Amino acid sequence: MKWYDLNARELPWRSTKNPYHIWICEIVLQQTRVEQGKNHYLNFIERFPEVKSLAYAHTDEVLLYWKGLGYYSRAINLHTAAQQIMTDFNGIFPNHFEEILKLKGVGKYTAAAVASICFDEKIPAIDGNFYRVLSRIFADDFDISSSKAYQYFYNLALLIMPDERPGDFNQAIMDIGSEVCKPKNPNCEVCPVRDNCLAFGIGNVQDFPLKSKKVKAQDLKLHYYHIRYREEFLIKQRDDSFIWKKLYDFPEKIPSHFEKWITHEKTIHHKLTHKNLEIVISEVVLDNKKEFQKFSEENHFIITNYEESHLKSFPKPLENFLKKEFEES
């Protein structure tokens, strides 16, 4: 705690105990580096300053403010949870761990973070940093990819968690994990708990934490049709399954008599954490406005143009594709 008082990172959400702000911050930062999420957080709370404005917003706009962050179910769940607070909690942000946990998209970690930071509940917020710092301090080779890891390290954390300032304690562990006890090349020389760290004593800090599960990316091919009439083209909204939940993309099928209007194809290779994508985009240029509108109406596609498409959230590779198309023309 002494180290934290002197070395805490200066971050936008460190100066508030507003549970709405802390909640948004915690969701943004799930599996996301602080530097990557900081601006999204600031933009988000500026546009949606309290629960009500988020609850009453259109899903498309919530997704727009989430554009590029990934794990889009977080945005969908955030929107749902805001409405949940309006209906189930009378618009007042819940102030106990068990109630916060009921919010869609809020798991044990996030509920613990909000409860400890905003409401001073003594509950460890076990995130990736906590796993790493604890497993090194105790030289503990408990597999953090095990489904029992959370409960195991939760109990371990209680052994060293003070009664005072639980929120600051949780954030102190995060800062040590992020700035000192890093996954690679930890900076043990300046670590405030070095003398109490068993792994450091043994000299094998790099061996912790133990993580057995390794996920391999799978290959996936997608075929899109960029169907154009003059400056306009067709888009659709994805469903909430599979990848890129609720984001917008292009039609994936065309009637066979459209094939003669294919002018060229472009292949994009895009790497995701769990997938290696090969995306083929066929350019279909129609000279017949009636065909264009008929096809659009029959399949419930949306007619848009480059400027208008900025009001929708597209997957990263498709956004890059549109940008290049526009710059070339």
Next chain:
DNA sequence: AACCCGGGGAG
């Protein structure tokens, strides 16, 4: 308990 879900930066 296993599996799925993005995008980005570091090494």
Next chain:
DNA sequence: CTCCCAGGGTT
């Protein structure tokens, strides 16, 4: 290339 990030939901 691999690993990991202020995890959670679904099956």
